[in-house]
Amino acid sequence: MQLSLLTAAVLPLAVQAFSDSSPFVLFSTSELGDVENNAQLQTSTSVISTAKRLLSSCPTERYLIVSQPNAHAVDIRGSSGESCNMPNLCQFAASTSVKSRFDVAEVIGQISMQPLVDFVEASCLEQGKAAKVEKVELNRLSSIKEATKRKEMLADNDHELGQLLERLTGGFTVLLFSDPNEFKAYEPEFVEAVHMDLKRAELDSEKAGKKKDNGTYDHRPLFEKYQFFTPGVFMALISLVIMLSILAVGLKALSSLEVSYGAFNKDMGPAAQKKQN
Structure with a gap:
């Protein structure tokens, strides 16, 4: 398999295509076979399908499944594409002991950890092999607007990941993915209309x-x-x-109101009699 997202120091893709996409990295010390789709923009369904096909034979004895929430491909390969922001990950992915690699820079959709863990355990059980699966969830990266803090958190996570990778011995397989979405359920806030x-x-x-x-x-x-x-x-x-x-x-x-009492009496004077005549 061809490594297109991670190398020891040079990362070929320099532009982040989608803000709601995330990287997916898989490398193993065993031969996993060829990958039919090497596109760097895929849906999560396609990526998971390929990963399951590669892991269906339970190729190694140890598995390290890592989740790096809210990460993008540019966080790993750097904005200039000339450096790696996760040197420990890049170093292990490009080491000579690694024989198979599968990575996608832009994965559209969500990838969950537990379904992958369950699949690996079930596949190894079918093959009659005893496999050790280790789950690791790194700290969620801060907002993209907080570039300095985000870079520091990424460095701390890479250091933690490097310590975990150093403890891997024998045959091992590493999966790293991310769910960059920060969607939250809408919770309306009502103002109590009471004085x-x-x-x-x-x-x-x-x-x-x-x-x-x-x-x-x-x-x-x-x-x-x-x-x-x-x-x-x-x-x-x-x-x-x-x-x-x-x-x-x-x-x-x-x-x-001032009205005299005589105003309502009948006028019987000579003028009134003359009018009647």
Whole structure:
């Protein structure tokens, strides 16, 4: 198999194609056979299918399955493509003891650890071989915006991985992959539509007239235990004042009318008799 993502010092691909993709690396001290699809952009289904086919014969006695959450291919090969940001991984992948390699720079989709572990254990059990499978989950890398912190975390993870690789003896197979997605389930946050004064009134009403935990009564003043003037009461009082003001103006207007009693009597004077004639 041809190594296209990892070498001792030179990494051929220099541009990260997709921000939601992740690398996949597999190398072994045994001959795993040829890989039909060497494309550096594949779906997770295709990559997992190829990996299972290569591991179906249980080629080695030891397996190291490593998950590096939130990692991209550019994290391993460097932005310039002229260096390796994980030197321990690159050194072991390019060592002379490694006879087979399979890597994909851009994997679209999610790859989970436990299904791969279960497949390896089941395949070795079918072959009648005793295999030791070790699972390692490295620390999740920080956001891409925090480049300095992300690089430091990657270096620490590579150091930890290097210590694990040094302990591998005999025939071994290493798998490294990542799930770069940081999707989180939507959790709506609702603002409680209750005013603080209503909350305070509710709490005060619960405390009023009740005994405290020590067996004594609440001796607070009356206006501290109960709330007499709520916003509703104030609104009602203001409305009542306005309506009473309108009523008072109307009554005053009616009382100001001045009409003499003679205005309603029939005029019997000479002028009225002349009009009738």
